[in-house]
Amino acid sequence: MSSPYVFSGNPLDRAANRRGDEQWLASLERDESSRFLPLWRLNVLIKKGDPPTLGWARGNIRASMDADVGAILLGLDDGVAHFAVDLSHLPDAEAALGLSGAAEFEDVRTALVRCPGEPWGIVAQARSLVDWHSTHRFCAKCGAKTASESGGGLRRCPACDAEHFPRVNPVVIMLVTRGERCLLGRQQGWPRGMFSALAGFVEAGETVEEAVRREVFEESGVKVGAVRYHSSQPWPFPSSLMIGCMAEAQSEDIVMDDREMEDVRWFERGHVLATLDGNSFAGAEPGRLLLPSSLALAYYLIEAWAR
Numbered sequence: 310m311s312s313p314y315v316f317s318g319n320p321l322d323r324a325a326n327r328r329g330d331e332q333w334l335a336s337l338e339r340d341e342s343s344r345f346l347p348l349w350r351l352n353v354l355i356k357k358g359d360p361p362t363l364g365w366a367r368g369n370i371r372a373s374m375d376a377d378v379g380a381i382l383l384g385l386d387d388g389v390a391h392f393a394v395d396l397s398h399l400p401d402a403e404a405a406l407g408l409s410g411a412a413e414f415e416d417v418r419t420a421l422v423r424c425p426g427e428p429w430g431i432v433a434q435a436r437s438l439v440d441w442h443s444t445h446r447f448c449a450k451c452g453a454k455t456a457s458e459s460g461g462g463l464r465r466c467p468a469c470d471a472e473h474f475p476r477v478n479p480v481v482i483m484l485v486t487r488g489e490r491c492l493l494g495r496q497q498g499w500p501r502g503m504f505s506a507l508a509g510f511v512e513a514g515e516t517v518e519e520a521v522r523r524e525v526f527e528e529s530g531v532k533v534g535a536v537r538y539h540s541s542q543p544w545p546f547p548s549s550l551m552i553g554c555m556a557e558a559q560s561e562d563i564v565m566d567d568r569e570m571e572d573v574r575w576f577e578r579g580h581v582l583a584t585l586d587g588n589s590f591a592g593a594e595p596g597r598l599l600l601p602s603s604l605a606l607a608y609y610l611i612e613a614w615a616r
């Protein structure tokens with residue numbers, strides 16, 4: 310079943326069993342049909358147009374890429390190789406590429422609202438991998454400079470032979486409910502009236518269910534019993550996997566952690582439903598509830614419960 314979530318549904322075959330073949334990789338990089346997605350400081354290239362589109366480039370862009378990272382093979386679609394290239398070392402990548410206003414690097418969250426039909430799962434993969442390569446240039450074991458291998462599928466240390474693999478960081482996001490009410494919180498700096506499901510990183514030596522119970526208790530003081538998995542969403546800021554859960558509260562009193570949260574409250578189902586029906590990006594009136602947009606998994610957790 311296909312998922313409605315942005316950043317899901319990446320159509321590429323990641324070609325795991327062929328990545329070790331350096332000759333094959335080199336031939337793909339030279340292939341004139343191959344496509345290269347340029348990123349600059351984690352912003353993605355967008356071509357102007359109606360609608361705007363992802364700024365796929367051809368192989369000549371490799372002359373401008375960061376050689377320490379190299380071309381990162383994302384995968385193949387119908388035999389056509391798709392790569393990501395990092396141009397962050399260039400002070401002004403748009404000028405260096407001679408784009409002269411035809412395309413520009415945009416923040417991913419801004420761009421996906423402007424061109425929702427593009428395969429954002431590919432962009433998620435590209436953004437997470439480019440970020441990982443840029444922050445793993447040196448070996449965590451011995452400090453020597455590492456080199457990209459397997460089309461960017463790993464970095465190897467030439468000094469101690471350690472292999473370093475791209476990481477995904479699991480985050481639990483959970484809608485805590487009790488009867489006709491659900492628990493929502495807000496953090497400092499969010500738009501006025503915005504509340505969302507509680508969330509937090511899974512820690513070492515912890516199951517998903519344990520992480521849900523710990524995070525909810527830390528942020529709200531509410532005790533959680535049964536936890537049920539709902540769905541998941543890649544979240545490339547920079548490299549998280551959001552694991553959406555429904556959680557049943559066993560207590561109601563809120564003891565908020567005000568270092569993490571600005572407010573945590575119970576909301577009635579009717580209030581949430583009315584808000585979903587009139588939810589807008591424009592921001593809430595004073596005293597009005599604003600829920601996350603449908604870009605976020607939290608929206609679907611809240612909607613699944615409320616409807």
Ligand SMILES: [Zn+2]
Pocket residue numbers: 448449450451452453466467468469470471
């Ligand atoms: Zn090393």
